[in-house]
Amino acid sequence: xxxxxxxxxxxxxxxxxxxxxxxxxxxxxxxxxxxxxxxxxxxxxxxxxxxxxxxxxxxxxxxxxxxxxxxxxxxxxxxxxxxxxxxxxxxxxxxxxxxxxxxxxxxxxxxxxxxxxxxxxxxxxxxxxxxxxxxxxxxxxxxxxxxxxxxxxxxxxxxxxxxxxxxxxxxxxxxxxxxxxxxxxxxxxxxxxxxxxxxxxxxxxxxxxxxxxxxxxxxxxxxxxxxxxxxxxxxxxxxxxxxx
Ligand code: ZN
Numbered sequence: 001x002x003x004x005x006x007x008x009x010x011x012x013x014x015x016x017x018x019x020x021x022x023x024x025x026x027x028x029x030x031x032x033x034x035x036x037x038x039x040x041x042x043x044x045x046x047x048x049x050x051x052x053x054x055x056x057x058x059x060x061x062x063x064x065x066x067x068x069x070x071x072x073x074x075x076x077x078x079x080x081x082x083x084x085x086x087x088x089x090x091x092x093x094x095x096x097x098x099x100x101x102x103x104x105x106x107x108x109x110x111x112x113x114x115x116x117x118x119x120x121x122x123x124x125x126x127x128x129x130x131x132x133x134x135x136x137x138x139x140x141x142x143x144x145x146x147x148x149x150x151x152x153x154x155x156x157x158x159x160x161x162x163x164x165x166x167x168x169x170x171x172x173x174x175x176x177x178x179x180x181x182x183x184x185x186x187x188x189x190x191x192x193x194x195x196x197x198x199x200x201x202x203x204x205x206x207x208x209x210x211x212x213x214x215x216x217x218x219x220x221x222x223x224x225x226x227x228x229x230x231x232x233x234x235x236x237x238x239x240x241x242x243x244x
Contacts, residue, residue, distance in 0.1 A: 001205060001207065001208070002028045002029075002205065002206055002207055003024075003026070003027045003028055003203050003204075003205060004027060004028060004029045004030070004031060004203065004204040004205075004206065005021075005024045005027040005029070005030045005031070005201065005202075005203060006031045006033070006146060006184075006186045006201065006202045006203070006204055007020060007030070007031070007032050007033070007186060007189050007201045008032065008033035008034060008035065008061075008116070008148025008149070008185070008186050008187070008188060008189065009033070009034070009035040009061070009148050009149070009151050009187075009188035009189060009190060009191060010032075010035065010036050010037075010040075010046050010050070010188075010189040010190045011035055011036075011037065011038050011039040011040045011063070011188065011189075011190035011191045012036070012037050012038065012039060012040030012041060012042050012043040012046050012087070012190065013039075013040040013041075013042070013046070013189065013190025013191065013199075013223055013240075014040075014042035014045045014046050014049065015218050015219050015220075015222050015223045015226075016189050016190045016199040016218045016223065017046055017049055017050075017189055017190065017199075018049070018218075019199050019216045019217070019218035019219075020189050020199050020201045020214075020216055021049075021053075023201075023214065023216040024201060024203065024214070027203070028055065029054075029055040029056075029057070029109075030050075030053045030054070030055065030056045030057070031056075031057045031058075031109065031112075031114055031146065031204075032050055032056065032057070032058045032059065032102075033059050033061070033114060033115070033116050033146060033147065033148035033149075033186070034058070034059040034060055034061025034062075034064055034102065034116035034123075034148055034149070035061030035062065035063045035064060035116065035148065035149070036050055036058075036061070036064060036099070037063055037064055037067050037087050037091070037095075037099065038061075038063025038064070038066070038067070038080065038083060038084060038087060039063070039080065039083050039190070039191055039232075039236050040083075040190055040191070040223070040226075040227065040232075040236070041223065041226035041227045041229070041230040041232060042226065043067075043087050043090055043091055043095065044090065044091060044092050044094075044095045046190075047094075047095045047098050047099065048094075048095075050098075051098050057103075057107060057109060057114060058098075058101070058102040058103070059102055059103050059106075059107065059114055059115065059116045059122065059148075060099070060102040060103060060104045060116060060122070060123060061102075061116045061117075061123065061148070061149065062116065062117070062123050062124055062149070063080075063084065063087075064099045064102060065104070065123055066084050067084060067087050067088050067091060067096075067099060068096060068099050068100055073085075079233040079235050079236060082232070082233055083232050083233060083236065086230065086231070086232060103122075104122065104123060105122055106119045106122050106139075106140065106145075108141070108142055110142075110206055111142050111143050111144060111206065111209075112142055112144050112145070112146055112204070112206075113140040113141070113142045113144070113145040113146065114145075114146045115140075115145060115146065115147050116147070116148055116149050117147060117148075117149040118132065118136045118139070118147055118149075119136050119139035119140040119145050119147075120135065120136050120139040125149075126149055126150050127147050127149075127150065127156060127183050127185070128150050128152075130156065130164070130165035130166075130167065133156040133158070133165050133183055134165060136183070137158065137181065143178070143180075143181055143182075144178055144181060144182050144183075144184060145181075145182075145183050145184070146183075146184050146185075146186070146204075147183050147184070147185050148185060148186065148188070150185060150193070151187065151188035151191060151192055151193035151194070152185060152187065152193060152194045153169070153185060153186060153187025153188075153192070153194055153196075153200045153202075153213050153215075154167060154168060154169045154170075154185055154187075154194075155167070155168040155169070155170065155176060155182050155183065155184055155185070155211070156168075156182060156183040156185075157180065157182045158180050158181040158182060159180060160180055160181075169194075170211075170213055171213075172213050172214050172215040173212065173213075173214060174212070174213070175210045175211070175212050176210065176211040176212065176213070177209065177210060178209040178210065178211055179209075184202070184204075184211050186200060186201050186202035186213065187200025187201070187202075187213065187215075188200055189201060191236075191239070191240065192243045193239075193243065193244055194243060195242070195243045195244060196215060196243050197220060197240060197241055197242060197243035198215035198216055198217050198218070198243075199215065199216050199217075199218050200213070200214070200215055201213075201214050201216075202214060220240050220241055223237075223240060224237035224238075224240060224241070
């Protein structure tokens with residue numbers, strides 16, 4: 001039985017990443033949907049850990065992108081901006097090289113398309129409502145599309161007969177059987193925003209066509225201490241405890 005670990009939005013949270021990797025156990029492949037850095041206190045360490053994983057496919061996220069370039073970061077909120085400037089200074093050359101190696105456009109793997117934001121605009125667009133989901137249906141050729149970026153674990157499920165989308169939030173550890181086209185979001189490893197502060201990830205079983213969301217608790221206080229010690233915004237520490 002092939003098991004593929006799907007992770008996204010680690011956001012330099014090494015404690016959460018280690019908890020996810022331990023909880024997931026042995027996997028055959030790892031698909032990372034982007035934003036390894038941004039917000040959190042351990043960007044280089046998270047990149048080293050991700051880069052060491054076997055059979056890795058990695059997508060570029062908007063924070064990864066913003067750390068690499070000198071693009072204007074005006075579109076980020078003030079706290080995210082402060083954190084980005086810190087990350088730009090902290091990243092090693094090796095880390096930068098890894099971030100640069102990530103795909104800026106969607107990648108196909110079997111019956112899945114992988115994107116950070118959306119298949120139409122992989123780096124920046126959010127699939128947060130059924131209208132955007134609908135607009136993106138024509139932008140990928142596979143049955144299903146993986147997205148991150150919103151930090152919400154869930155499924156935008158298309159129903160052909162009714163020609164409509166529903167938003168499903170399968171309970172953790174509950175297999176979701178893939179049939180009609182859908183957008184699948186594993187949630188965020190390092191900064192969940194769906195009011196469940198536990199680290200989020202998913203396991204995809206390609207032969208069985210099963211999507212299995214997971215949550216795992218980690219030592220949030222340890223990360224909050226790291227954030228404050230690094231001089232990063234206190235708000236980034238606070239939000240981890242509430243999952244927002
Ligand atoms: Zn993110």
